[in-house]
Amino acid sequence: MHIKETPAEPGHAPGGGIGFAGELEGPLHRMEDVVKRTGLTPRAIRYYEEVGLLTAASRTAGGFRLFTEADVALLQRIKELQTLLGFSLAEIKETLRIDAVRAEIRQAYEQATDARTRLGLLDRAEPVLHSQLALIDERVGRLTQLRTEYAERLARLRTLREQIRTGDATEPAR
């Protein structure tokens, strides 16, 4: 599954030269670039690969990792799921697995296996998507509520300040 091995062309002018027809999988990026684009550290990226969040990247003849554009996107997604939703890597892995199933289904759909299998996959994928959507909704709800609180506080604070500024103090004199 997944043919992805040491390619022949590692470097290929990274910075302006748009390769003419002939490339099959787009440009590949070295660790440094990916680090810059994702804001992650090399260690983190390697760790993600280690725990199976990414399929092992292809390598140069010397052993340097080469990431595809899809890898970069995946890493950005991972970071978002982590920081925005507070997902653990395990949860993220599950999420990505669902995505993979979705992609598989799309492919399988086109390559048509049997309907029962596809339905089974869909049925398993849906509740997970559902629960995640629910989780997002709940979080948005709570955050919105919290936001309202803070906004009200800010408003009151400003009102107070204005009152003081206009000399409209609670106790004018004694």
Place this chain on the structure above:
Amino acid sequence: MHIKETPAEPGHAPGGGIGFAGELEGPLHRMEDVVKRTGLTPRAIRYYEEVGLLTAASRTAGGFRLFTEADVALLQRIKELQTLLGFSLAEIKETLRIDAVRAEIRQAYEQATDARTRLGLLDRAEPVLHSQLALIDERVGRLTQLRTEYAERLARLRTLREQIRTGDATEPAR
């Protein structure tokens, strides 16, 4: 700051008897009650105190912690911020610190010194509230965006399933 030391009346009938006039700070709760009401563990609660999320609770003569109703509310808040918003304890601490500052300013305001002092306090409080609001807004924004993605995926997944169910395959025949 904060007068809060070993009180004289620890037990005082916890479960039905509403104390008549005379209590100044409401009923105090033992660890077990707090645990039941918050769903937290004693260890976690002690840990929160240890890292300064709560001001150290008062104690019985023997050293048992006694929590106020405010403590319980705070613990519930902590749990919410943690599980629902995915805040780290550090972030929660910061949030609570802001709240404390706000409360302090409110007190100072009510105890009214001169107008200049009050204005100064308000001016210092505002940017903090502002940044908190901005943080929440950003989070809500990203979450909403993520939500849209998920909703779309779910919709597509359902569409696919329906297509399969109705036998509406891509290739009807060859």
Place this chain on the structure above:
DNA sequence: ATCATCTTTGACGTTTACGGAAGAGTATGG
């Protein structure tokens, strides 16, 4: 060929947020 960077694989260290057990003391119904 050579130097300055990068990258790799270990391997061990660190932080966060508690869990769990030990040993001792406290609270309380009977």
Place this chain on the structure above:
DNA sequence: CCATACTCTTCCGTAAACGTCAAAGATGAT
């Protein structure tokens, strides 16, 4: 007074998610 249940502090352990060297090799530019 006593048994039983709770609680205290202390200290060690842990799982997750990397951080941080170290030693060695790989790349790219000069």
